[in-house]
Amino acid sequence: xxxxxxxxxxxxxxxxxxxxxxxxxxxxxxxxxxxxxxxxxxxxxxxxxxxxxxxxxxxxxxxxxxxxxxxxxxxxxxxxxxxxxxxxxxxxxxxxxxxxxxxxxxxxxxxxxxxxxxxxxxxxxxxxxxxxxxxxxxxxxxxxxxxxxxxxxxxxxxxxxxxxxxxxxxxxxxxxxxxxxxxxxxxxxxxxxxxxxxxxxxxxxxxxxxxxxxxxxxxxxxxxxxxxxxxxxxxxxxxxxxxxxxxxxxxxxxxxxxxxxxxxxxxxxxxxxxxxxxxxxxxxxx
Amino acid sequence: xxxxxxxxxxxxxxxxxxxxxxxxxxxxxxxxxxxxxxxxxxxxxxxxxxxxxxxxxxxxxxxxxxxxxxxxxxxxxxxxxxxxxxxxxxxxxxxxxxxxxxxxxxxxxxxxxxxxxxxxxxxxxxxxxxxxxxxxxxxxxxxxxxxxxxxxxxxxxxxxxxxxxxxxxxxxxxxxxxxxxxxxxxxxxxxxxxxxxxxxxxxxxxxxxxxxxxxxxxxxxxxxxxxxxxxxxxxxxxxxxxxxxxxxxxxxxxxxxxxxxxxxxxxxxxxxxxxxxxxxxxxxxxxxxxxxxxxxxxxxxxxxxxxxxxxxxxxxxx
Numbered sequence: 001x002x003x004x005x006x007x008x009x010x011x012x013x014x015x016x017x018x019x020x021x022x023x024x025x026x027x028x029x030x031x032x033x034x035x036x037x038x039x040x041x042x043x044x045x046x047x048x049x050x051x052x053x054x055x056x057x058x059x060x061x062x063x064x065x066x067x068x069x070x071x072x073x074x075x076x077x078x079x080x081x082x083x084x085x086x087x088x089x090x091x092x093x094x095x096x097x098x099x100x101x102x103x104x105x106x107x108x109x110x111x112x113x114x115x116x117x118x119x120x121x122x123x124x125x126x127x128x129x130x131x132x133x134x135x136x137x138x139x140x141x142x143x144x145x146x147x148x149x150x151x152x153x154x155x156x157x158x159x160x161x162x163x164x165x166x167x168x169x170x171x172x173x174x175x176x177x178x179x180x181x182x183x184x185x186x187x188x189x190x191x192x193x194x195x196x197x198x199x200x201x202x203x204x205x206x207x208x209x210x211x212x213x214x215x216x217x218x219x220x221x222x223x224x225x226x227x228x229x230x231x232x233x234x235x236x237x238x239x240x241x242x243x244x245x246x247x248x249x250x251x252x253x254x255x256x257x258x259x260x261x262x263x264x265x266x267x268x269x270x271x272x273x274x275x276x277x278x279x280x281x282x283x284x285x286x
Numbered sequence: 287x288x289x290x291x292x293x294x295x296x297x298x299x300x301x302x303x304x305x306x307x308x309x310x311x312x313x314x315x316x317x318x319x320x321x322x323x324x325x326x327x328x329x330x331x332x333x334x335x336x337x338x339x340x341x342x343x344x345x346x347x348x349x350x351x352x353x354x355x356x357x358x359x360x361x362x363x364x365x366x367x368x369x370x371x372x373x374x375x376x377x378x379x380x381x382x383x384x385x386x387x388x389x390x391x392x393x394x395x396x397x398x399x400x401x402x403x404x405x406x407x408x409x410x411x412x413x414x415x416x417x418x419x420x421x422x423x424x425x426x427x428x429x430x431x432x433x434x435x436x437x438x439x440x441x442x443x444x445x446x447x448x449x450x451x452x453x454x455x456x457x458x459x460x461x462x463x464x465x466x467x468x469x470x471x472x473x474x475x476x477x478x479x480x481x482x483x484x485x486x487x488x489x490x491x492x493x494x495x496x497x498x499x500x501x502x503x504x505x506x507x508x509x510x511x512x513x514x515x516x517x518x519x520x521x522x523x524x525x526x527x528x529x530x531x532x533x534x535x536x537x538x539x540x541x542x543x544x545x546x547x548x549x550x551x552x553x554x555x556x557x558x559x560x561x562x563x564x565x566x567x568x569x570x571x572x573x574x575x576x577x578x579x580x581x582x583x584x585x586x587x588x589x590x591x592x593x594x595x596x597x598x599x600x601x602x603x604x
Contacts, residue, residue, distance in 0.1 A: 169348045
């Protein structure tokens with residue numbers, strides 16, 4: 001097994017700074033549009049940051065078709081966290097930062113929920129919940145047919161797992177032994193109407209995935225060391241067990257802004273000017 | 287046009303054979319199936335290309351979105367199941383994961399219409415053309431015989447974008463000549479006439495031709511058009527025909543709401559309003575029974591069309 005790298009103090013500080021900047025950008029997008037989903041964007045940003053910065057093999061610099069075909073693929077099945085994805089894609093150079101200001105507004109490429117037709121770096125359209133894992137399976141199967149070693153990462157919301165299609169897809173991933181596919185569950189325990197366990201209970205969640213034939217890794221989804229190790233371990237584990245792997249990342253909805261944390265009210269609400277300024281102050285550098 | 291020697295063949299077998307032929311030419315063609323490979327005849331493809339055949343089990347929503355994933359990675363997926371499930375059960379997946387991003391997926395709904403027969407209303411798709419036609423970016427095709435199926439499948443594989451293909455269950459007489467017929471998304475006049483236009487697709491085309499012969503006996507000259515591409519509608523051919531005849535009867539093994547009748551009414555009411563008669567299932571569910579008994583029960587026979595055509599001519603001449 002590959003020796004997993006641990007980040008030193010300086011690297012951790014750098015990651016934290018980038019995470020805060022990603023959140024500020026996402027928050028600004030939602031504030032300007034006065035529309036969007038902050039809570040579920042903030043719970044997912046640390047997972048996306050490590051994925052795009054440290055794990056996935058892809059670059060907006062890859063211009064030839066041959067290079068581009070080799071890219072690892074990411075699918076944001078919880079498409080409402082688009083502000084997080086756009087913020088990350090902008091950070092890593094997939095499109096021009098000036099487009100950020102158009103988020104969710106008429107004529108913008110940055111639709112409320114992502115569409116690959118408009119945004120470079122987006123693979124498939126998502127937003128209607130429960131369809132991302134199926135699409136990820138299709139990509140993973142196609143990659144295997146082509147003997148392409150690229151991997152597919154798909155981030156799902158926890159509330160989203162109430163969609164029956166997710167479990168149809170979970171069967172498919174296992175049936176076709178998709179060891180090139182890594183699922184990530186953003187387990188922030190909140191959905192629009194409140195606590196997932198009160199709206200429609202998901203537990204025992206790890207057991208559900210295990211029963212569907214998946215390998216399961218559980219982590220703190222805001223601990224960079226754990227996130228990194230989990231991604232690395234997932235890649236190895238998939239090959240070892242010839243099975244798909246899911247990382248259940250325990251996260252905090254609204255992570256990073258005190259008054260948004262663990263508050264279902266911030267699922268799909270835009271901040272007022274006062275709230276925005278207060279949040280930005282909290283997201284100032286470490 | 288039809289003789290005792292007219293060959294009768296299976297449209298579903300034609301589908302299975304056509305995708306298999308295409309699979310030999312194009313390694314990007316993959317087939318997804320929902321536990322109905324013997325009914326949809328994708329089993330023919332499976333035997334030749336097991337590595338490019340994916341049984342998705344009884345899970346149409348997953349199957350449709352998986353096909354979208356295949357397309358995003360450059361494959362040309364044909365996803366087949368009964369029309370009721372392809373267009374109904376998985377409608378929102380077809381909309382959001384295929385039509386919206388214009389993915390190159392071919393959704394094939396077999397067993398469309400009443401002629402599923404004994405399985406009854408739960409399995410008789412009478413709304414699939416309506417549901418698929420309502421989607422932006424979607425091309426909707428319903429061939430009338432096995433020759434047209436083969437040509438349409440070849441066309442769909444070469445065409446870049448989402449296609450819905452409706453294939454009926456029964457074996458049907460061959461209307462076209464395999465060596466000559468080329469699919470071009472156009473409506474084709476199968477019989478020329480001057481008093482009335484009859485537009486149809488799928489298995490009712492043959493009944494419309496019989497109807498035109500019956501009308502001829504009564505001194506009425508009917509023009510029969512095979513509108514196998516329901517969307518985009520070949521407006522030019524239809525307009526030219528009705529400018530000549532002054533009345534149109536639409537015939538389909540589908541609800542009168544939102545199918546070919548709906549499409550033609552939408553078009554003509556805005557451009558060239560004339561008397562129209564829509565023949566189809568009149569806002570009802572079907573039931574169990576033999577295919578031919580069902581077609582008779584719901585008024586989808588040449589005799590019934592003839593009566594309706596005579597009424598329409600009266601309205602036109604008022």
